[in-house]
Amino acid sequence: MSYSPDGQQIASGSWDRTVKLWSVDSGFLQEDQSDSVFSIVEPIALAKDIDMGKVLVNEIKDSVVTDFILNTGTWKFRVDSIYFQGADATAFALVSGFPKYEVNAGMSEPAEFRFKPVRVGIHTAEIVIITQSDTLVQKIRGEGIQPQLEIVNNIIDFGAIFVGQNKDTLQVATIKNIGTSPLVITETKHNKPNDVDFTTLAGGGSFTLLPGETRTMDLRFTPSDVGRTSGTLEFYYNGVGSPAIVQLFGTGLFAGTAYAELMTTQLEGYPGDEIMVPIILNKEENLWLAGVRTIDVEMEFNPTLLAPKSLPIEIIDNYRAKVLIKNLPANRNAGEILGEIPFIVGLGNAEESDLILTNGKTNGGQAEITLLNGKFTLLGICREGGARLINSFAKVGIVNISPNPAEEKIEIEISLIESGRTELTIYNTMGEIVETIYQSDNPTRGTRIFTINTKELSTGQYFLQLRTPTYVENKLLIISK
Numbered sequence: 001m002s003y004s005p006d007g008q009q010i011a012s013g014s015w016d017r018t019v020k021l022w023s024v025d026s027g028f029l030q031e032d033q034s035d036s037v038f039s040i041v042e043p044i045a046l047a048k049d050i051d052m053g054k055v056l057v058n059e060i061k062d063s064v065v066t067d068f069i070l071n072t073g074t075w076k077f078r079v080d081s082i083y084f085q086g087a088d089a090t091a092f093a094l095v096s097g098f099p100k101y102e103v104n105a106g107m108s109e110p111a112e113f114r115f116k117p118v119r120v121g122i123h124t125a126e127i128v129i130i131t132q133s134d135t136l137v138q139k140i141r142g143e144g145i146q147p148q149l150e151i152v153n154n155i156i157d158f159g160a161i162f163v164g165q166n167k168d169t170l171q172v173a174t175i176k177n178i179g180t181s182p183l184v185i186t187e188t189k190h191n192k193p194n195d196v197d198f199t200t201l202a203g204g205g206s207f208t209l210l211p212g213e214t215r216t217m218d219l220r221f222t223p224s225d226v227g228r229t230s231g232t233l234e235f236y237y238n239g240v241g242s243p244a245i246v247q248l249f250g251t252g253l254f255a256g257t258a259y260a261e262l263m264t265t266q267l268e269g270y271p272g273d274e275i276m277v278p279i280i281l282n283k284e285e286n287l288w289l290a291g292v293r294t295i296d297v298e299m300e301f302n303p304t305l306l307a308p309k310s311l312p313i314e315i316i317d318n319y320r321a322k323v324l325i326k327n328l329p330a331n332r333n334a335g336e337i338l339g340e341i342p343f344i345v346g347l348g349n350a351e352e353s354d355l356i357l358t359n360g361k362t363n364g365g366q367a368e369i370t371l372l373n374g375k376f377t378l379l380g381i382c383r384e385g386g387a388r389l390i391n392s393f394a395k396v397g398i399v400n401i402s403p404n405p406a407e408e409k410i411e412i413e414i415s416l417i418e419s420g421r422t423e424l425t426i427y428n429t430m431g432e433i434v435e436t437i438y439q440s441d442n443p444t445r446g447t448r449i450f451t452i453n454t455k456e457l458s459t460g461q462y463f464l465q466l467r468t469p470t471y472v473e474n475k476l477l478i479i480s481k
Contacts, residue, residue, distance in 0.1 A: 044073030045103070045131050052092075052115035052142030054240045060116045061142075062095055068111040069129065071103040078102050078132045079109070084140070086125035091117055092140055099130075117144025145240045148179035152214060156233075158221035158250035166222040167250075168201065174217050174246055175235055177209035184208050185215075187236040190248075194231040197224055198248045223252030226291045226365065258290030258367035259283070260330070262297060262338070264355045264374030271347040271380060271470030274309070276340040277355060279325060281332050282372065291365025294327040295338070300356040304348030305378060307465075307472035308341060312431020315463055315474045318349060322358075330362070345378065347470040352377050397473045398466050399447065405478035412450045412464065416443050420469035424450065426477065427463045434462065454479050 001012040010022040047069050055061045071077060079099045084092050097111035117123055122143050129136040152173040161167045177183045188204040189195075203217030223229065228251045234243040261283035269275045279297065303313065303321035311323040328338035353376045360369035400413040414424060424438035434457065437450050462477040 042073055043071060043075045043077035043105075043131070043133055045077050045079075045129070045134055045136060046070045046072055047127070047129055047136045047138045049138050050113055050127070050140040052113065052140065054143045054145045055115055055117050056147045056241045057117050057120060057144045059147075059241070060114060062112060062114050064096075064110060064112045066110045067108040068097065069103055070108040071105050074105050076102050076104045077134075079129060080132060081128075081130045082111070083128050084125045085128055088123035089125040091115060091123045091142070092125050092127075113140065115142040117142060120144050120146045146179070147241060148177065148183050148239055149209075149235070149237065149241065149244050150176045150178045151244055151246060152176050153246060155247045155249065156219065158219075158248070160251040160253050161221060161223050162255040163223050163226060163252045164255065166220050169219045169221075170201075171216045172219060174203075174215050174233065175209070175244055176214040177211055180211055182208050182210050183237055183239075185235050185237050187234075189234055189236075191232045191234050194229045197222055197229060197250065197252075198231040198233070200233075219248070221248070221250040223250060226252045226254050226289055252291075254286060254290040254365065256286050256289070258286040258292060258365065259370070260285075260287050260292070260295065260360075260362075260367050261370040261372065262295070262328075262357060262360060263372035264299070264357060266375050266377075267355075268377040268379050269345040271345055271378070273345045275306075275343050275345060275376075277306075277343055277374070277376075278337045279328055279339050279341070279357075281334060281336055281338050283370075284330075284332075284334050287330050287367055290367050292330045292362045292367050293364035294362075295330055295369070296324065296326045296359075296361045296363065297328065297357055297371065298322050298324050298359045299341070300354070300358060301343075301376070302348055302350055302353035303474050304472065305346055305350060305353045306343040306376060307346060307467065308343055310342060312427075312429075313463070313474065314429075315476065318473075321474065327363070330364075344467075344472065345376075345470075346468075346472040348378070348472075350378075351381060396468065396471055398464060398475050401464065401475060401477060404476075405480040406454055407479075407481055408454060410452055410454055410477075412437065412452070413447060414438075414450075414466055415447050416445050416468065418445070418468060418470065419443065421467075422469075423465075423467045425465050425467070426457075427465060429461055429463070454481075 001010050003010055008024055012020050052063055079101055081099050082094055093114040095112040095114045103109050124141045127138040127140050158167050185207050190198050199220045201218035201220055231248045233246040233248055236243045263280050263282045264277055267275055300320055300322045302319055308323050313321050313323055315321045332338055355374035357371035357373055360371050396415055396417045399415050402411050419442050422440050422443045425433055426435045428434050457479045459479055459481050464475045464477045466473045
């Protein structure tokens with residue numbers, strides 16, 4: 001830039017290839033707002049005062065304020081914290097709408113407040129809202145009201161009754177006038193979720209309760225369906241807290257007999273195959289009516305022939321293991337499959353494995369359970385010179401675990417006779433993998449020894465599993481520290 005000879009003006013040349021003349025005394029000769037790189041913006045935060053209304057002492061009222069915090073400015077702002085202060089601050093709480101969050105220009109954010117009065121009378125406090133540029137202080141108030149009515153029995157349970165029969169609860173205490181003046185109950189009615197099975201025999205309608213008087217009623221439960229059900233008995237009056245609500249519960253029982261027959265089937269497969277073992281509802285009678293919703297069952301099998309893919313396995317010995325199959329749906333027709341369990345076929349220590357179903361258990365209702373077993377047969381066995389099966393202690397498998405129980409270090413010796421995906425894994429008793437010792441898609445055949453440190457394993461029982469393309473073996477591993 002350059003001064004004029006009289007020093008009253010300045011000529012400037014800018015990066016945008018413009019030349020401008022400036023007056024030293026009067027400021028700019030011209031200016032263009034659009035050329036300004038920076039501008040000052042101001043977020044403007046506003047909030048509301050809150051009135052929680054009247055609430056019974058020691059009762060709780062939650063209220064959602066949809067537009068509690070508003071941004072009327074041209075730029076977003078951040079809400080860093082919200083808290084309460086004042087003499088009655090502990091009577092109020094923020095239930096939802098917790099900071100930190102941002103409020104964009106022209107937008108608002110909701111908040112949910114809770115009021116629990118601890119005494120009769122007005123409760124007041126201040127809501128302090130901290131933003132990055134301002135602090136807002138809003139008022140919140142509510143009034144505690146002395147209860148006029150006390151619910152003597154919050155819950156009335158009729159117990160279990162056969163469908164079509166009924167049970168009466170006579171002269172049961174329901175509500176009491178704890179005020180100092182008579183209280184008029186304008187209406188008494190049964191309400192959802194079940195307003196049919198529960199009825200009033202005597203003591204309902206409209207009536208007046210004198211101070212200190214307790215209302216007794218005769219109630220009846222007549223279940224129309226099997227299972228647990230509930231309803232409400234509501235007392236309406238002119239005052240805060242209306243209606244007073246008593247919860248009603250009862251269970252309907254099936255009056256007949258219920259029966260289910262579960263079975264698996266005859267299966268076969270080659271080593272390395274994945275097979276699905278079905279659990280079939282072969283027969284059923286009144287299963288759903290009896291309230292049965294799911295069925296649990298255990299299945300025993302040879303763990304060297306079959307290895308479950310997804311269920312935790314409990315090893316009994318080299319010829320027996322079991323899995324627990326839970327929550328099989330009972331709302332099926334006879335002949336339908338309740339569930340299928342995937343297994344990997346191994347070249348084990350036997351040609352066949354019984355699939356034994358045991359310990360059938362119903363959930364939600366009672367029914368007689370009959371279990372029929374199945375069988376798995378291994379295919380592809382070479383019978384020239386006699387059937388040849390894997391000797392899990394000599395040709396392939398876990399040869400040795402030493403020491404067992406182990407304290408700090410343990411040596412594991414395995415023998416391999418084939419290539420393909422091979423894994424040596426430690427499982428806990430829940431069937432969860434705690435450590436993978438060895439994993440290879442092209443393992444070297446022969447004997448291998450692995451030394452592992454047990455410091456990461458807690459004291460207890462584990463299962464060591466060797467899995468090859470055609471063989472699965474599990475052995476018990478004990479850690480003792």
